[in-house]
Amino acid sequence: MIQGGERGLRRPVLITILAVVTLFAGTACGGGKTGGTASGPPDAAQNVAGLPVTHFQSGFKANAPTPDVTVKNVTTGDDDKLATAAIVDVEKYWSTQLPANFGGQQFEPVKSLLSYDSNGAxxxxxxxxxxxxxxxxxxxxxxxxxxxxxxxxxQLRQQFGPVxxxxxxxxxxxxxxxxxxxxxANMTxxxxxxxxxxxxxxxxxxxxxxxxxDKSQYFQVSTDEGLSQVLAAMFSIRDPAGFNNTDVQAHGTAFDRVFAFQTGFEKTPKECAAMNQQNVQARIVEQPFAKGDQLHGQGTAKFNETAVADLQKSLDQAFTGVGAKAPQITAKDGTCPGGKSTPPATYCADTNTVSIDMAALTRLAQPVSDDGKSAGGFGDFAAFSEIASRYVIGVEKTADASVDNANAGLRTACLVGAWAKATNVVGQHLRLSPGDLDEAMTDLLQPNSLVAADANGVRPVSGFDRVAALRNGYLQGSPVCSTTYA
Ligand SMILES: [Zn+2]
Known part of the structure; x- marks a missing residue:
């Protein structure tokens, strides 16, 4: 993040404030706490994009057939087996989906396949x-x-599994x-x-x-761990922070790539084919660092008391219209004496404070190095969004929204996303910088992340859904948080 105070430009974020007001006004009118839960929450948290949450080893099925296709220079190694079966299965998929989605267009397999060793001949x-x-x-x-x-x-298989x-x-x-x-497909x-x-x-x-x-003969993928492996692999092949989306090499940030993958998972091939320059460029988050960002450590704000004070201002400003008394962020030990603690940050209802453990969050704020190694941290925005999530829990609780179920966790991640969007304006106390959303999403995929956790620190199992919730809030704003995760 960029600490905007240093830039001397400040402007309020009125649109988001109004949107947040709408959210909580809506929740209260609907009957508040009981209205939200008595009728039973929608099952957003009980499934993964409409599919049951499943846990099993993802990869080849035990009875997978042997693919019958010619691959030049192929070996009998595991990676060639996986790649060959993947191609045969993907072709099988498209042989029905291409005609079904595109006016009966006949599918043609690719003309040739080649396996090679980049270090070999x-x-x-x-x-x-x-x-x-x-x-x-x-x-x-x-x-x-x-x-x-x-x-x-x-490399991919060893790090992220066969899928x-x-x-x-x-x-x-x-x-x-x-x-x-x-x-x-808008291709020219x-x-x-x-x-x-x-x-x-x-x-x-x-x-x-x-x-x-479970429609493939070759592979099985669990909606929990399996899809999380897919997302983790996509994170590993994202562009570096600050890459320009107009570059001929641009593949997108992790946020962008996951957006596209999840769109395909949730919608039809027609929806993918409808992506074009106009609609992609309107939502792509990949952007170069602004002039002068180098002075601010390429978007890495120093995580210290000043930064936390700026975070407080940023959150107060975004949620000012809610009518709730703003929770105060206090540097303590990240726990609450009365009530359930979720270190390194806890919302304490009895004092309306967010207790944070500065040392632990400073570690979390350390950037991931260029070679993808983490010294225990995922970047400044990981720490900021963990604190923001506990602040949001406070706002939700004061506004009488549920805070102790899986939907509350997803709604929290969604609102953190909406807040992140609100900070993406020059002149904010804290301004979103290239790479921040990827930091938040990396954090979200960790088993102990607070960003999508409810007040008790319990998070929905599906990393896929946690990531989708943050993305929905960022791209669609806070109203969608209350409707999707009521
Ligand atoms: Zn490509």
């Missing part, structure tokens, strides 16, 4: 030599899918679908890379729905 695809190409890619010149079994696939390999190939195959759809020579990449992530999401619905 160079192979030739239609796009050139594979030497040192640590990648998986669709090549339109010869309509081929190519993958590096030497470095990329084993991460399937994710990458489903994405690459998404580019083959684009090539087949052409103008039906001028289409920016980011649009193609967003669509490919979305098409991968379509296919993963089919896996999660």
């Amino acid at each position: 160079a192979q030739q695809s239609g796009c050139g030599s594979t030497k040192k190409v640590v990648n998986a890619y669709y090549c339109s010149t010869d309509d081929s899918v190519n993958w590096d079994r030497g470095v990329l696939l084993p 991460s390999v399937v994710t990458v190939l489903a994405h690459e195959f998404g580019h083959a679908i684009q090539a087949r759809l052409g103008p039906q 020579k001028q289409t920016p890379t980011i649009v193609k990449e967003q669509q490919a992530d979305c098409f991968a999401g379509n296919y993963f729905r089919y896996l999660a619905e």
Whole structure:
């Protein structure tokens, strides 16, 4: 984040204030605490995008058939087995979905498949030599899918499990679908890379729905751990913070990539094909650092008492219209003497304070290094959003909304997202900077994150849903938080 106080520009965020007022006015009119829960909360927290929450090992099914397809230079190794089966299964999926969604268009398999070792002997695809190409890619010149079994696939599989390999190939195959759809998917020579990449992530999401619905002969994916592995893998292949979305290499931030994947998971291939330059650029969060951000440590605010004071002002400003007395953030030990504690930050109802453990949150605020290693932290915004979530619990409680169930956890994450959006204005006490949303989402996927936790620190099991809740609040604003997670 950028500490705006240093920039000397301040402006109130009226739109968000009104939106937040609407949220809580609505909750109260609906009968407050009892109205929200007596009729039974919608089951947003009991499922994953409409599917039951499932837990099992994701990857090959025990009785998966042996794929019958020719792959050049293939080995009998695990990664080639995974990649080959992924292609065959993805083709099977699209052989019915392409005609079903696009006016009976007949599906054509890709013309060739190539496995290579980026450290081994160079192979030739239609796009050139594979030497040192640590990648998986669709090549339109010869309509081929190519993958590096030497470095990329084993790295992904070891770090995130076998479904991460399937994710990458489903994405690459998404580019083959684009090539087949052409103008039906808004594809022209001028289409920016980011649009193609967003669509490919979305098409991968379509296919993963089919896996999660247990319709594949080859793979099984649990909606809890399995989809979380997919998201974690997507996080690992995001663009670095501050990347420009108009760059020819742009693939999007983790936030953008997950948005596209979840859109595909929740909606139809038609919805993915409808992505175009206009609607993608209107919502993409990937943006370069602003001039002068270097002076502020590339968007990394120092986590200290001044920053916490700025956070207090930022939250007070965003939630000022709620009518509730603002919770006070106090540096203590992150616990409450009376009531359930959720360190490193706890909302204490009896004193209307958010007790925070500065030392623990300072650790959490440490950035992840460029090579993806964490010294216990996920960046300044991870710490800020954990505190913000406890503040939001206070606001919800004072406004008589439920604070002790799974929907409350998701609503909290949603409101943290709405607050994050409100801070994305020059002149705020704390201003959102490139990379912040990815920090919040990385934090959200941790098993002990507070961002989507209810007042008791209990969080919905599904990382997929926790991430979706934050995203919904950010992109649609606070009203959607009360309607979706009533
Ligand atoms: Zn791509």
